[in-house]
Amino acid sequence: MPLRLGNPARRINIGLAGMAVVLSLFAGRLVQLQGLDSKVFAAKAASLRVREEKLPARRGSITDVKGHEMAVTVEARQISADPAKIPPGERDAAATKLAGVLGVPKEGIAEKLAKTGTRYTLIARDVSLGTASRVMDLKIDGVAARPHYQRLYPGGDLAGGLIGFVGDDGDGLTGVEQSYDDLLAGKDGRQTIEIGGTGQRIPMTRSTRMEPVAGQDVRLTIDRDIQWAAQQAITRQVKAAGARSGSVIVMDVRTGQVIAMANAPEVDLGAWKALPPAGWANRAVSEVFEPGSTGKVVTAAAALQTGAVRPETVFEVKDKYRCADRLLGDAHPHPPEHLTFTGIIAESSNVGTIMAAERVTDQSLYGMLRAFGFGAKTGSGAYGEEAGLLPKRETWSGSQRCTIAFGQGVSVTALQMAGVYQTIANGGVRIPPRVVAGTVDGDHRFVPAPAPKQTRVVSARTAKDISAMLEAAVSAEGTGSLAAIDGYRVAGKTGTAQRYDEKCRGYCGYTATFVGFTPADAPRLVALAVVQAPENGHFGGEIAAPVFKEVMTFALKTRKIPPTGTTAPPVRMGTER
Structure with missing residues (x-):
């Protein structure tokens, strides 16, 4: 039997029909994304891009009757890390460097850096500004220094039972620190910023800021x-x-x-x-x-x-x-x-x-x-x-x-x-x-x-x-x-x-x-x-x-x-x- 050539017009029509179906699907999805669900996805993108941060208030001082400071707050830093950003082969070296600057055992830091299931782990709190600067000079990807206030007691045990102390969260636990916590603590502020995929702030983007209110000082009758x-x-x-x-x-x-x-x-x-x-x-x-x-x-x-x-x-x-x-x-x-x-x-x-x-x-x-x-x-x-x-x-x-x-x-x-x-x-x-x-x-x-x-x-x-x-x-x-x-x-x-x-x-x-x-x-x-x-x-x-x-x-x-x-x-x- 003689061979008959295919109909090119039919093949073209079938191909066009298939393309039309695919394009219609894309068009429908595009309409859904940019039209029907645009606000939902825009809000989700904003939530990933916008970060709210707490601005800690400076805690008020406790002084003796003559104004000598017996409990004082100083500016410090908290050192944290994102374990996912540190490659497995570099974690040991990073832990060694951090331990050398912070003066803490290497094993504890290495254990924290191995927790890849979290994007945040606290390495050290109450770190002085100078030490924090040396940590950042190490330029370890994923390691950050956040503003923090540290509570110090210049007298050591002087009137220790009366003054009391604050916990890691900054709240008074005993003594005057607890009894007058509302006055001493002040009111934390808030700020909202936009960040990129690397965690860095996006320049020239919107931000809101509510300034913290510092706590009041408490003056004791103690000499x-x-x-x-x-x-x-x-x-x-x-x-x-x-x-x-x-x-x-x-x-x-x-x-x-x-x-x-x-x-x-x-x-x-x-x-x-x-x-x-x-x-x-x-x-x-x-x-x-x-x-x-x-x-x-x-x-x-x-x-x-x-x-x-x-x-x-x-x-x-x-x-x-x-x-x-x-x-x-x-x-x-x-x-x-x-x-x-x-x-x-x-x-x-x-x-x-x-x-x-x-x-x-x-x-x-x-x-x-x-x-x-x-x-x-x-x-x-x-x-x-x-x-x-x-x-x-x-x-x-x-x-x-x-x-x-x-x-x-x-x-x-x-x-x-x-x-x-x-x-x-x-x-x-x-x-x-x-x-x-x-x-x-x-x-x-x-x-x-x-x-x-x-x-x-x-x-x-x-x-x-x-x-x-x-x-x-x-x-x-x-x-x-x-x-x-x-x-x-x-x-x-x-x-x-x-x-x-x-x-x-x-x-x-x-x-x-x-x-x-x-x-x-x-x-x-x-x-x-x-x-x-x-x-x-x-x-x-x-x-x-x-x-x-x-x-x-x-x-x-x-x-x-x-x-x-x-x-x-x-x-x-x-x-x-």
Whole structure:
């Protein structure tokens, strides 16, 4: 059969039809992309191109009462990397170079660079500007340095428990850093920029920016120099006594401002991560203890204020006393003594204090304890403050009213107990202690903290009588003679209380305390020293009184408070048997 040539026209028509179908598909897709779904894809492209960045606010400083910086924020950098941009064969060399500049182990960096499943890994935070510059000079693809603020504490552990610290995210975790976090933190800003495929900003493209608002400064009532002296003194004594811990409080009698709040051991703010959370506490406000004989001033206040006794009232004091089902006694055995109420307080007689307390009602004693601040937080503004323990009057047992009278069966913090003596020193007017003097706003104006409410607890006469009794306690005949300061009249009280310890589930060990004020006839400063669980001795007069003397002497010189030049009037401690 003869061969017939194909019809070229038909082939062309078929080809054109096929091309028309393909082109129509492209056209339809183009219409979909540029017409129907254009806004969706444009928005998706913008989301890939537009980056929103946080502009961190500079955190405000924490200063002492004179403006010396105790917590400060400095500009730093965070070093990060995009592991996907570093070829596998170059990661080891990159880790070696980064480790050499940053001064950190190479293995940790190499492990982070091997995480190819992420586009971001943090290599180091809180890197100085100079070090960050050297990192960028390495010119490692994918490694970046982002602006960052670093929190520094120039004093190390100076007032560490009071100041507290911030976490890696910049939020305050403890101390003033946490209590005043909203003021200190400020408000972060935001900026939006457009970037290219390499991560670099596209020049001349749109951007929006909201500037950050810097945080306010917080000014403490603490005097840096007196704080340092207090920490040195209590640290030495805790070590010498083989004690578990200790605290010192120094307060301004007339204002209630806390001039020093020291602990031993103290929190090192530069190495807080190395401590367990229990080691972050500010013991001066969080550690509760039974005040022992330092609490006898409250019983004295109740007895004097009600008129049940006078300082010269004489009691026949034995060394043992039956109270309900318990036989209570003084610290040392002694024959019966005829002591005035002043002598009872000066010699710290438990039996004599119980006898005076029996002349007032339970309600009067309980009301006086409440008025002096027992069982309630002081409102100082210190983070982690505890309220202590004051059992309800209705729950007191027969013997409990006796033990409470001489400072056992109730618990307080060091700050609460210092506040009791501030009230006596201030003529019977209680001023709640405070640790923050005020803030400094964005215009560098100091805004003082609101003045605390003043409350009269006892009459001026009662306060004066108790002051005279406390001055006798620091005399050669009293238990606090080691707290005496040459040239100054000192009023104060020792305390040696049995210490409750959960480890032994009972009383084991002691709490040694001394608290007092000076000049006794025109009080300016009150100080308290407490030492927990000392092993080399345990009496407050031998363990805590020397700390009081050292710290108070330094504070008097620092504050330039001169002696009054007067002498203590004679007091009658006892009578002939």
